[in-house]
Amino acid sequence: MNRLRYRKFVNSVMLGMTGIFTVFTVAVLFLILGYLVYNGGKSVDWNFFTKLPAPPGETGGGMANAIVGSAIMVGLAALIGIPVGFLGGIYLAEFGGKTVGFAVRYTADLLNGVPSIVIGIFAWTVIVVPMKGFSALAGGFALSLMLIPIALRTTEQFLLNVPRSLREGALALGAPKWRVISSVVVPAASKGILTGMILGIARIAGETAPLLFTALGNQFWAHSLNEPTNSLPVVIYTHAIAPYDEWHRQAWAAGLVLLGMVLLTNVAARWILARGITVQKG
Amino acid sequence: MAATAIAAGKSRKSRNLFVALRGGDEIAHLITLVFAASVFLVTVFLVWELWVHSAPSRHKFGLGFLTGTDWDPVQEIFGALPYIYGTVITSVLAMIVAIPLGVGAAVFLAELAPTGISNTCTFMVELLAAIPSVIYGLLALFTLVPLLRSYGEPFLKASLGFLPFFTGPSFGVGYLAAGLILAIMTLPYIISISREALLEVPRDQREAALALGATKWEATSQVVVPFARLGIFGSIFLALARALGETMAVTMVIGNDPSIHMSLLAPGHTIAAVIANEFAEASSAMQISALIEMGLVLFLITIIINALARLLVIATSRKGTAHAA
Numbered sequence: 001m002n003r004l005r006y007r008k009f010v011n012s013v014m015l016g017m018t019g020i021f022t023v024f025t026v027a028v029l030f031l032i033l034g035y036l037v038y039n040g041g042k043s044v045d046w047n048f049f050t051k052l053p054a055p056p057g058e059t060g061g062g063m064a065n066a067i068v069g070s071a072i073m074v075g076l077a078a079l080i081g082i083p084v085g086f087l088g089g090i091y092l093a094e095f096g097g098k099t100v101g102f103a104v105r106y107t108a109d110l111l112n113g114v115p116s117i118v119i120g121i122f123a124w125t126v127i128v129v130p131m132k133g134f135s136a137l138a139g140g141f142a143l144s145l146m147l148i149p150i151a152l153r154t155t156e157q158f159l160l161n162v163p164r165s166l167r168e169g170a171l172a173l174g175a176p177k178w179r180v181i182s183s184v185v186v187p188a189a190s191k192g193i194l195t196g197m198i199l200g201i202a203r204i205a206g207e208t209a210p211l212l213f214t215a216l217g218n219q220f221w222a223h224s225l226n227e228p229t230n231s232l233p234v235v236i237y238t239h240a241i242a243p244y245d246e247w248h249r250q251a252w253a254a255g256l257v258l259l260g261m262v263l264l265t266n267v268a269a270r271w272i273l274a275r276g277i278t279v280q281k282g
Numbered sequence: 283m284a285a286t287a288i289a290a291g292k293s294r295k296s297r298n299l300f301v302a303l304r305g306g307d308e309i310a311h312l313i314t315l316v317f318a319a320s321v322f323l324v325t326v327f328l329v330w331e332l333w334v335h336s337a338p339s340r341h342k343f344g345l346g347f348l349t350g351t352d353w354d355p356v357q358e359i360f361g362a363l364p365y366i367y368g369t370v371i372t373s374v375l376a377m378i379v380a381i382p383l384g385v386g387a388a389v390f391l392a393e394l395a396p397t398g399i400s401n402t403c404t405f406m407v408e409l410l411a412a413i414p415s416v417i418y419g420l421l422a423l424f425t426l427v428p429l430l431r432s433y434g435e436p437f438l439k440a441s442l443g444f445l446p447f448f449t450g451p452s453f454g455v456g457y458l459a460a461g462l463i464l465a466i467m468t469l470p471y472i473i474s475i476s477r478e479a480l481l482e483v484p485r486d487q488r489e490a491a492l493a494l495g496a497t498k499w500e501a502t503s504q505v506v507v508p509f510a511r512l513g514i515f516g517s518i519f520l521a522l523a524r525a526l527g528e529t530m531a532v533t534m535v536i537g538n539d540p541s542i543h544m545s546l547l548a549p550g551h552t553i554a555a556v557i558a559n560e561f562a563e564a565s566s567a568m569q570i571s572a573l574i575e576m577g578l579v580l581f582l583i584t585i586i587i588n589a590l591a592r593l594l595v596i597a598t599s600r601k602g603t604a605h606a607a
Contacts, residue, residue: 010497117554124561
């Protein structure tokens, strides 16, 4: 009887601990959110979105150039990454031969696993060195390399989820394959693909390491894509490790803005997938 | 190919149209192939660039690069050991903390929690994975580090100070802080993938154990978890690969001290952190080359770990855990 009581005791202790671990993990999310809102909320004001960073020692100033810089580089990355990932994904799901398909899938997974700092090195060797300077172009290129594998594999996955009967129905009506793909298969998978692309963009918007020595950073406005450009993640990093309290305040504000954008995008994307709008093109 | 038969029976005009449309198929095939192949080519090009640009360093230092402990940009002597050591120590530390926490939480979410709570918690855990690493670094630098300096590290020294791992002054920054923040960052990967592996375990496995008189915990720990072990190991390797390659959060709390310390409380350095710190301000071509070789080393470590993780996850999902073992 004692043995049974011991076993029941172990049972409740261990199961209780797994519950505590879960509560701990979820609590971390709320701690992060709460602490950022508490610290960043005090510093986010109108100036934050409209002014340039103040020099060390001065108060005030904002992060307007970093917000615009981030938007430009993420936009550039989307411009390269989404077409490559989307069309490549169509190839894998609809045309892919065994050998080529395997090679592309394998290297895409490889690229997805490459540490982001190494992606930065690659962008430095192929863009910064030949163009003799840090630039938004190099930063956008580095980010696109992180977006491509995500876009590729989600497109492939959601296209493969489209039932065979839909394809066969369209083929039986006499439609050629390209027409079946563009008018039937892709629209049927569009919700999933859209969600994947949005999640991918949210992911690269927060990346810092690939931008450190490709876009570098800039206290002022960048006037072209060939100049060093500020971005929110990099500005959080440089301001957080600097010894000025005023800069720390700005770092918290930038952190709150970045996290807010990333989390909102995530929630929105999942909402689209779960029950939201279906994008129909025809 | 019903389309072929229909088209063939029609007039010559529509035959031509059909040929043209078949041409459309070939064009579509070709265009998508070009984009798919570009992914392959760019990855090969990445490895090639790392290899070529690290050549000066590889030729000068040879294998000694991996065992050298000096990092002197002035005299251009570079050795990677303290950085490799820091990368491995912080990642191992992260795994020691994250594995029990992550697998425990996955067990709770898969076995105990009602579906609604389980799905909500999993959603929140996945949001945790979406938080940018620089934000983890920001929080760690201003909350975790001061807490460790004033409370955590003095406590560890008082209680476990007889071990060589918990000695020396309390800086706050160091291997311990980096390991802890990495643990928190990798938890979501372990939880969500392990949970899926646990949910794949057939019901009758659980019920058989319970029918034999096992308690819920005994059924879980001796039947369900071993059954899902490949998926769980896969999640751990994936988390390990993330930890090894993680840059920003670690760079902000590691302390940037390029030497090897036994004590976990001491400041250290990692491969990713030294690249982030020194690349933009490197003073010589040899330093750049050495940093790129570090990137190559990091790349090789992470692709090996990633490949292992993927093999395990694929083995689980394709064949069912028990048969694959």
